[in-house]
Amino acid sequence: MIKILKNLSTYKWIIVGVFGLVFIQSMADLYLPTLMADIIDEGVVHGDLPYIWKIGGFMLVVAAFGAIASVFASYYSSKAAMGLGRDIRRKVFTHVEKFSLQEFDEVGTASLITRTTNDITQIQQVVIMMLRMVVSAPIMFVGGVIMAVSKDAKLSLVIVGTMPVLVISVLLIMNKGIPLFKTVQKRLDRLNLVLRENLTGIRVIRAFNREKQEKERLQTANRELTDVSIKVNKVMAFMMPVMMLVMNLTVVAIIWFGGIRIGNQGMEIGDLMAFIQYVMQIMFAIVMASMMFVMVPRAAVSANRINEVLSMEPTFLDEGTKAANSEKGTLEFENVTFYYPGAEEPALSHISFRSSQGETTAIIGGTGSGKTTLVNLIPRFYEVTEGTIRLNGVDIRESSQKEIRSKIGFVPQKALLFTGSIAENIRFGKEDATIEEIEHAAKIAQADDFISKMEDSYDSEITQGGSNVSGGQKQRLSIARALVRKPDIYIFDDSFSALDYKTDASLRAALKEETKNSTVILVAQRVSTVIDADRIIVLDKGKLAGKGTHKELLETNEVYREIVESQLSEEEIA
Template identity: 60%
Template structure:
């Protein structure tokens, strides 16, 4: 928690102003009972209307000043707390943006969303409460005790007993609530995970009639969270009536013992009324502290989870002195590369060596799980190799900055991803300053012009979140256009033609071959027709290269390739 609260440093001036207003407000509240005591003991007893009016006017001014300070304190506290939470969310988001895919896999998307939203909100609530109550509660408690002792030292012994009892109650509640608050945050993670899977996988769920199954999963997670929330809220709900009961009994004892002192002439009626008000202020300040203690366990649990995100050291980092120049352009070389996913039993890739040169098309083909997409992810440095080297332009990619490396690459991922916005916005994701002519040309090469022109607003047509208002093939073509407008040295097509019909696939590859002459193209594909004209075909099987060459060479030298071809093409097509 302390680490996170250091983020309040930019708001030092606001905090000083808040504390100043809080101090003034507390002093005004402590001063009012004494003035009321004077009105009773002097004005009313002596029936001095002028004195009552005079002191009453002073009380109104003091109360008005206190109210103004209260309003300003609340406004500044809310503003500072919101700004602190905004900065913390930005900090967490920027940190997560620098994660490698390994860290994403470990933390989980649902948990990261919860930590960025719900957990930061819990910390924000505590910060606002601290700003409003941190100075006021102790000042009011200490000031109330001093003023109460000033009115009657003997009667003040009751306060000591009350404080001890209240401390025991708060301690018991805190010891029970802290574990439950920690548990609640974990259960919110689980609920978010189930909800996210339900929303993203709705088509599959309905297709397999698993709606009831998913409803049960959600209900189980929801009930688990609800039951924990009910338990902790029951515990907190008991606290308020106990505190009020304690306050009422304290008031009864004060009036009981105070009445004897008034009869004995040791105390005046006004002083007893002021004493009761000071005790109520002390009790109120202790209740405020209790509210803070209620928030602290949950906020502390959230702070731990936020710090876990911020303290992660990404596996992939830029070198201290990155090399950002190479003697070549567009050359990709794998030197005995092996890779294993975290906690996986075996290696996804084993001893991979090959070259991909400018002006050539290098195709990668193989069965499901053979390591094709993993290989592409290694070139983009989403993961670091376990063994060996990947060189681009003669430089180990681990010696380059990630930004420089990825400027050289135009990636079209296996799963086409579009963002909410217009078609132009999505294509400009590849190049922010791309002109409309560049965008149109990229779309023409990607064979996307026809369906774009059929849309109502053409290039200004809005793409909904996740690209749900376009087909799979249209998403792939827009993703290809996004990579083309970038004009990189190296193009990575990770099974990017799978949703295209054969005619569109052929036209697109023909347009690519004409346009991309001096760049390196690496294509991952399932279709033999997509790769058979490549300059170099790499056949992968269980993470190993089992064949490399042209289509004709592999037909005579690679049994795995021959099996793939025979499963897709007829004898006439082979001939």
């Protein structure tokens, strides 16, 4: 928690101002009961109306000062707390952007969303309370005790008797409640995960009539969160009744013994009323402190979860900024082996090949053979376990990630579009792309025909997740996004799967001319897509099962021949 609160140093002058304002408010609150006692003892008892008006007016001025200070303290404490939340979110987001896919897999997207939203909100709420109460509660408590003792020291013994009861009660309740806060956040993570899967996978759920089962799964996660939330709130609910009971019994005791003191001429009526007010202020200070004890542990859990993310070092960092263009458009794998974290078997084992400018290297293999894993290593989404990958003649570990990725046009297996216009989505590949460049890229990607039929053409809006375009259209827009970049290396990770054969053939013909000065890495399931490649890499269970042209592999490689025979007829093979 302290580590997170150090970020408040940016707002140190605002915090100093808040503390000053809270101090003024607290002093005003402490002064008012004394003025009230004077009105009763000097004005009401003696029937001195001018004195009542005089002190009453002064009380209004003091109360006004306290109210104004309270309003400004609330405003500036909120400003500091909201600023802190904004800064932490920015810090978390910036740090998470440095993560490799390994860290995303480890923490989980749902958990990262919860930590960036709910957990930071918890911290904001407790900071607002702390800024107000960290000064106010001690002043009210100490000041209340001093003022109460100054009114009647003997009567103050009542407070001494009741205070330990209140403190012990609060500590017992907190001891029960604090461990439950961590469970609440974990259950919230789980609910967020299930809800996210249900919303993103709604088509699959409906297609397989799994609505009932998924509804039950969500209800289970929701019930688990509800149960632990009710449990923690039941524990915390004891706090307020216990405090009110102790406070009320204390007031009864004070009135009882105070009445005896007044009867013995040892105390004035006004002093008794002031004494009651000061006792209420002391109790209220303890209530405020206990409320902090309720919120701080939960915020501390949230702070720890945020610190876990901030302290998580990326698996790999940029080790240099070396760049070379002497071998522009070359990609080389040299004895590359890769293990996923915690895996016993390698996802890729001893892969070696070289692709030069103007060449197309196709990668084919069965499901789970390591095709996507291989292409994910090129932009350095993961770090190779053994071996070397060279881009333009430079080991990718010796170049910055930004430098590497600036030379790559990547089309992922799952086409992803962002909210915004079609032009903005294509311009995602090149920030300063002109409309002519965008249109050219769309024509090569065979996307111009359906874009031109849309009402607003390239200004047509894409909804969240690209739900207003088909799978094939999404793939073509993703390809256009890579083409507009004009990179040294193109990576197409099974990017033609949603295209019909005619569009596929037209696209590959257009790509051949467009990519003649670049290297193309093409992952595909269809033999017809890779048949014309300069080099075909055949993967089988993460190992290099074959390498060569279509004709060479058909004659010499059994794995490739099985793939071909499963897709093409004997006439087509011949």
